[in-house]
Amino acid sequence: MTQAATNFTMDLAESDVGLTSAAREKMRELFTQVEDEDLKAIRVFVSGGGCGGMGYGMTFTDARTEYDCVRNEEGFDVYVDAVAL
Secondary structure, eight states: OOOOOOOOOSBOOTTTSOOOHHHHHHHHHHHHHOOOTTOOEEEEEEEEEETTEEEEEEEEESOOOTTEEEEEETTEEEEEETTTO
């Protein structure tokens, strides 16, 4: 029996989290309005599920963890925790 190896990368692909050109522009615009110079990324997160299922959100962040998958965009980064991904 042959086992297939799965390659895991900490890089986010467009297929993992899609951003339209309008979303990229809006993100860049939002980062120009942020007063905290340490905030360089958007964190996409999943909150606990219940009867309504999983909840999704995003927030500004200055902290990257060892479990974050990352995509570098012009003017900002996108972080998604590997478990949430």
